[in-house]
Amino acid sequence: MKSPRGYWWTTASTTRRTARPVIIATSPAPSPASIAPIAPSLSGPDGSIVCSERTVPYDLLVLALGSITNDFGTPGVAQHCHTLNDADGAQALNRTLITRAMAVELGTQARLSIAIVGGGATGVELAAEIHHVIGELRHYGAKVVGEQLDIAVIDAADRLLSTGTAEMSARAAQTREQRGVRVILNRRVTEAREDVLVFDNGDTLAADIKVWASGIKGASACITDALPAGKRGQFPADATLRSIDDPNIFLLGDCAGCTDANGHPVPSTAQAARQQAITLAASIGLLLVGKPPLPFVYRDRGTLVSLGKAKAVGSVAAFWRADRVHAVDGAAAKGMYASLYRLHQAAVLGWPRTLAVIAADTVSRAAKPSVKFY
Numbered sequence: 001m002k003s004p005r006g007y008w009w010t011t012a013s014t015t016r017r018t019a020r021p022v023i024i025a026t027s028p029a030p031s032p033a034s035i036a037p038i039a040p041s042l043s044g045p046d047g048s049i050v051c052s053e054r055t056v057p058y059d060l061l062v063l064a065l066g067s068i069t070n071d072f073g074t075p076g077v078a079q080h081c082h083t084l085n086d087a088d089g090a091q092a093l094n095r096t097l098i099t100r101a102m103a104v105e106l107g108t109q110a111r112l113s114i115a116i117v118g119g120g121a122t123g124v125e126l127a128a129e130i131h132h133v134i135g136e137l138r139h140y141g142a143k144v145v146g147e148q149l150d151i152a153v154i155d156a157a158d159r160l161l162s163t164g165t166a167e168m169s170a171r172a173a174q175t176r177e178q179r180g181v182r183v184i185l186n187r188r189v190t191e192a193r194e195d196v197l198v199f200d201n202g203d204t205l206a207a208d209i210k211v212w213a214s215g216i217k218g219a220s221a222c223i224t225d226a227l228p229a230g231k232r233g234q235f236p237a238d239a240t241l242r243s244i245d246d247p248n249i250f251l252l253g254d255c256a257g258c259t260d261a262n263g264h265p266v267p268s269t270a271q272a273a274r275q276q277a278i279t280l281a282a283s284i285g286l287l288l289v290g291k292p293p294l295p296f297v298y299r300d301r302g303t304l305v306s307l308g309k310a311k312a313v314g315s316v317a318a319f320w321r322a323d324r325v326h327a328v329d330g331a332a333a334k335g336m337y338a339s340l341y342r343l344h345q346a347a348v349l350g351w352p353r354t355l356a357v358i359a360a361d362t363v364s365r366a367a368k369p370s371v372k373f374y
């Protein structure tokens, strides 16, 4: 089914996810400019319909569809690699990791080799987290797997965290190597097979678990017959975040392809999405009273990457001067990393509920196992 403009929202997967497009009707107009069709909401293991197809009239539409994994058409990635784009993907990886670790403990498998394709923040943090999880398994009686673990992080660039500073890259590589993680640089993966990754020079790397953490593209593919998508599957927008193809549509986050009002490209990060949301909320208020939307200016507040339970590395802009960037490292950086998460929760939930969540998390950490076994 198509709307007058031909947009069609679908559930992004056939699992329990429900379709919830971000739709803002700016006024109770009797004859709205457009209608957004929404696919049925499915639930339960049998995919039963909770809410059937429906339409939402709108004058102004905000699309914040996020992104999906980009395998750049690399053969075998969809079949043989885990991805981390959503909770389902992360849970599937966790289950495979625990199952394979048990196989090593029970002696049905000699070693556990894990290859992570992509040495950006996601790949580096994942290597740290897997190392930590396998270490924690010792407390549950797993004595062997920690000694038989081989984690490799592969990147086509000549350093890890290639979009960060050289200092961050060096610190990340040093910490990975100290923990026995192999770092393979200047190598492009051209194919994933059941048990190996194939490199551009024909070499192969055997891996029981392969994770593709190498790129994203805008989630434009989740809408069929949609707005024309541009580079990296993102919908092109101008510096006010307005679609260049439809003046009634605004875009934010990973699905928006735009440069800011100063001509700087906007990265696909939560930091940028949050800033865009704040600008857009103000712009919608202005549009309602017939004024033009605000230009979006991206302010890079810095980057923090977790390197383990007690360490992180990054560069952070000074609060008083955004152009003055400070390198941060070690436990102090980890403290900042943890507080950023809490600040984000506070922005979404407010401080009273965030404090309640912090208290609940503290109790739950003491009561629950430190590794998720399901």
Ligand SMILES: Cc1cc2nc3c(=O)[nH]c(=O)nc-3n(C[C@H](O)[C@H](O)[C@H](O)COP(=O)(O)OP(=O)(O)OC[C@H]3O[C@@H](n4cnc5c(N)ncnc54)[C@H](O)[C@@H]3O)c2cc1C
Pocket: 009, 010, 011, 012, 018, 019, 020, 021, 022, 064, 065, 066, 067, 084, 085, 086, 121, 122, 219, 222, 223, 252, 253, 254, 255, 268, 269, 270, 271, 272, 273
């Ligand atoms: C593993 C991982 C780690 C990351 N770590 C960081 C980090 O440390 N710092 C950082 O700044 N960024 C990080 N990012 C990036 C960050 O998560 C994204 O940039 C940010 O979430 C983008 O926000 P968004 O609102 O555009 O999209 P999302 O947060 O992805 O939200 C989009 C939502 O739209 C829904 N949706 C999609 N299509 C449809 C449809 N057709 N109908 C209805 N709903 C739909 C999706 O299900 C999703 O819930 C990370 C990303 C990943 C994958």
